Amino acid sequence: QVRLVESGGGSVQTGGSLRLSCTASGLANIRTCMGWFRQVPGRAREGVGFFDSVGGTTHFSDVGKDRFTISHDMAKRTMYLQMTNLNPEDTATYYCAARNPLYNIDSCTLLQNLYNYWGQGTQVTVSS
Numbered sequence: 001q002v003r004l005v006e007s008g009g010g011s012v013q014t015g016g017s018l019r020l021s022c023t024a025s026g027l028a029n030i031r032t033c034m035g036w037f038r039q040v041p042g043r044a045r046e047g048v049g050f051f052d053s054v055g056g057t058t059h060f061s062d063v064g065k066d067r068f069t070i071s072h073d074m075a076k077r078t079m080y081l082q083m084t085n086l087n088p089e090d091t092a093t094y095y096c097a098a099r100n101p102l103y104n105i106d107s108c109t110l111l112q113n114l115y116n117y118w119g120q121g122t123q124v125t126v127s128s
Helices: none
Strands: 003-007 010-013 018-025 033-039 046-052 057-060 068-073 078-083 092-098 122-127
Touching: 003 092, 018 033, 018 092, 018 122, 033 068, 033 078, 046 068, 046 078, 057 068, 078 092
Parallel strands: 010 122
Antiparallel strands: 003 018, 018 078, 033 046, 033 092, 046 057, 068 078, 092 122
């Protein structure tokens, strides 16, 4: 059974930083597309960024551009989202997602239907 578990959420003040972790179990590896998404109650879930392990690249939506970075530890099957200069608009539940590594794909994107597995989310609250 595949599980993605996010951790590292919490409460910070404007301008603060947080590092989220997403650890995968039950996957043969994380050599696949892995993404970060977020959702505010009453609003659609939106993409934050993804890690393309095949190409070794990361990509961010406007949400995380210039403020967020993604890193990974293949041995620990863990992906990280480092968030800096947080503001109250970043308050949301953050989810990680992974595509089944057995499914081939030309390139990763932030299209949510690309991802087969989702974590339960971790709450990030930024106060002014």
